[in-house]
Amino acid sequence: MITAQRLTKKFGDISAVIDLTLSVAPGEFVFLTGPSGSGKTTFLRLITRDLRPDSGSLVVNNHDLAKLKNKDLPVLRREIGTVFQDFKLLADRNIWENVALPLEVRHLPKDQVDKAVKIALELVGLTSRTSLFPAQLSGGELQRAGLARAIVGKPKLILADEPTGNLDPKTARTIVKLLKDIHAELKTTILMATHNADIVNLYSQRVVSLDKGKLVHDNPKGKYE
Amino acid sequence: MSSHLARAASRIRRSPYQTTAAVSIMTMTLFLACAFFLLAAGSQAILRYFETRPQVNAFFTTDYTPSPGQVEKVKSQLVATGKVDSVKFVSKDDALTIYKELNENDPLLLEAVTAQMLPASIEITAKNPADLKPLADSLKSVEGVADVRYAEDIVGRLSKWTSSVRAIGVSLVSIHIFITFTIIMLIIGIKVANRRDEIALLQLVGATPGYIAAPFIWEGLLYGLSGAVIAWSIAYLVLLYSTGFLVGFLAGIPILPIPVVFMLEVLAGTIALGALVGGLGGLLAVRRYLKA
Numbered sequence: 001m002i003t004a005q006r007l008t009k010k011f012g013d014i015s016a017v018i019d020l021t022l023s024v025a026p027g028e029f030v031f032l033t034g035p036s037g038s039g040k041t042t043f044l045r046l047i048t049r050d051l052r053p054d055s056g057s058l059v060v061n062n063h064d065l066a067k068l069k070n071k072d073l074p075v076l077r078r079e080i081g082t083v084f085q086d087f088k089l090l091a092d093r094n095i096w097e098n099v100a101l102p103l104e105v106r107h108l109p110k111d112q113v114d115k116a117v118k119i120a121l122e123l124v125g126l127t128s129r130t131s132l133f134p135a136q137l138s139g140g141e142l143q144r145a146g147l148a149r150a151i152v153g154k155p156k157l158i159l160a161d162e163p164t165g166n167l168d169p170k171t172a173r174t175i176v177k178l179l180k181d182i183h184a185e186l187k188t189t190i191l192m193a194t195h196n197a198d199i200v201n202l203y204s205q206r207v208v209s210l211d212k213g214k215l216v217h218d219n220p221k222g223k224y225e
Numbered sequence: 226m227s228s229h230l231a232r233a234a235s236r237i238r239r240s241p242y243q244t245t246a247a248v249s250i251m252t253m254t255l256f257l258a259c260a261f262f263l264l265a266a267g268s269q270a271i272l273r274y275f276e277t278r279p280q281v282n283a284f285f286t287t288d289y290t291p292s293p294g295q296v297e298k299v300k301s302q303l304v305a306t307g308k309v310d311s312v313k314f315v316s317k318d319d320a321l322t323i324y325k326e327l328n329e330n331d332p333l334l335l336e337a338v339t340a341q342m343l344p345a346s347i348e349i350t351a352k353n354p355a356d357l358k359p360l361a362d363s364l365k366s367v368e369g370v371a372d373v374r375y376a377e378d379i380v381g382r383l384s385k386w387t388s389s390v391r392a393i394g395v396s397l398v399s400i401h402i403f404i405t406f407t408i409i410m411l412i413i414g415i416k417v418a419n420r421r422d423e424i425a426l427l428q429l430v431g432a433t434p435g436y437i438a439a440p441f442i443w444e445g446l447l448y449g450l451s452g453a454v455i456a457w458s459i460a461y462l463v464l465l466y467s468t469g470f471l472v473g474f475l476a477g478i479p480i481l482p483i484p485v486v487f488m489l490e491v492l493a494g495t496i497a498l499g500a501l502v503g504g505l506g507g508l509l510a511v512r513r514y515l516k517a
Contacts, residue, residue: 050429078431088422090426101426102431106431153430153431
């Protein structure tokens with residue numbers, strides 16, 4: 001699913017990711033941990049090719065990102081669902097429209113979009129909030145909407161970048177449980193960046209730890225270190 | 226397409242001041258384009274009218290009345306050249322009748338003029354436009370003739386006038402199109418900048434550059450379309466209002482009223498120009514945010 005070989009990304013003199021070699025198999029659930037500035041977000045942005053590496057190779061869903069043409073970029077990104085710490089919901093669209101966005105850009109028929117959005121909203125328990133706008137929802141509801149948007153297109157890979165960072169502990173656990181349920185039900189590969197030790201330690205999952213851009217631990221059933 | 230159009234219309238509705246600025250500048254430019262096009266087309270039509278009428282007019286001095294004998298003599302000399310299709314003598318009284326017909330709606334002008342104030346003239350239609358100059362030269366030596374005018378003379382002057390109108394029009398309209406294009410790009414550019422987070426998100430969920438750019442291009446097209454319809458309507462109304470005056474001014478040159486089909490063609494051209502300026506402005510405004 002994801003194969004990184006000696007991946008390096010610098011911003012000027014600052015190295016965000018250094019010589020990172022890592023593989024994630026299809027269907028895996030991986031916690032990507034590390035303190036702020038350890039390179040978690042940069043690695044996720046390299047996977048979506050929001051950034052280009054300075055050196056090394058990265059293959060995602062059989063797409064060699066170094067050889068991927070710009071015109072094929074939407075194809076890669078439609079195979080990836082992304083969940084953000086700050087939700088990134090569009091303020092002038094209601095929850096239904098926000099969740100439908102990944103399907104709308106694919107020009108799918110309306111009945112197909114409606115069916116998929118309904119299923120995604122049922123999965124995250126937001127069917128009663130569909131006509132509300134983001135400003136009218138709580139943080140937990142917003143993140144559930146973000147999650148519904150990430151899964152609505154049935155992606156092969158979900159990248160969650162600190163999805164619990166803006167939530168209280170209880171809501172954070174609910175969101176991670178939702179991610180775990182989605183993983184169990186849809187068999188989607190999930191890579192979740194977090195520095196929430198409680199959540200990482202709650203589940204016995206593979207934990208990949210970064211520090212100052214370097215891979216420091218990769219434990220199949222690890223704890224937060 | 227309809228969702229992009231609806232989104233563009235919604236964005237236009239939500240920014241009334243920017244919309245007013247965009248449509249106003251577009252209207253002004255397209256009105257100028259319409260006005261200069263109609264002026265150039267009118268001049269061209271007048272030019273063609275004169276080119277197809279090989280006529281020479283010899284005007285006697287206003288204080289000279291040629292005798293019937295002199296007129297007949299001149300006529301026979303002209304016919305004898307074999308270059309003349311018809312010769313007509315217009316007396317001072319005939320000139321007054323023509324003057325009255327042309328100014329029947331203006332009693333003030335009629336009251337002030339008498340037959341004695343108008344010149345008698347000879348109107349000659351040549352068989353071949355190439356013979357106009359020799360015929361005009363021969364008429365200059367006729368006793369009492371003060372001025373000889375012929376189509377070639379008028380055509381030359383009209384050609385210069387038409388070229389000038391075209392040159393001024395093209396320069397002025399080009400400058401205005403550039404200004405309008407820049408303003409449209411600026412206005413849509415502000416909206417694009419305000420929506421850069423939305424654009425980044427759309428890119429991340431797999432939207433193609435075309436999908437992201439479409440509502441902004443539609444916005445530009447709608448500015449162009451609105452400006453074109455308003456500008457054309459104003460130009461047409463001004464033209465309809467002035468038709469009465471222009472018919473008198475053009476004194477028998479049959480280019481008015483302008484056919485509706487022609488005006489609809491002008492509308493189509495104006496819309497095309499507006500759409501090009503607006504659509505291209507929208508595209509260029511969003512383009513730099515679409516780079517992968």
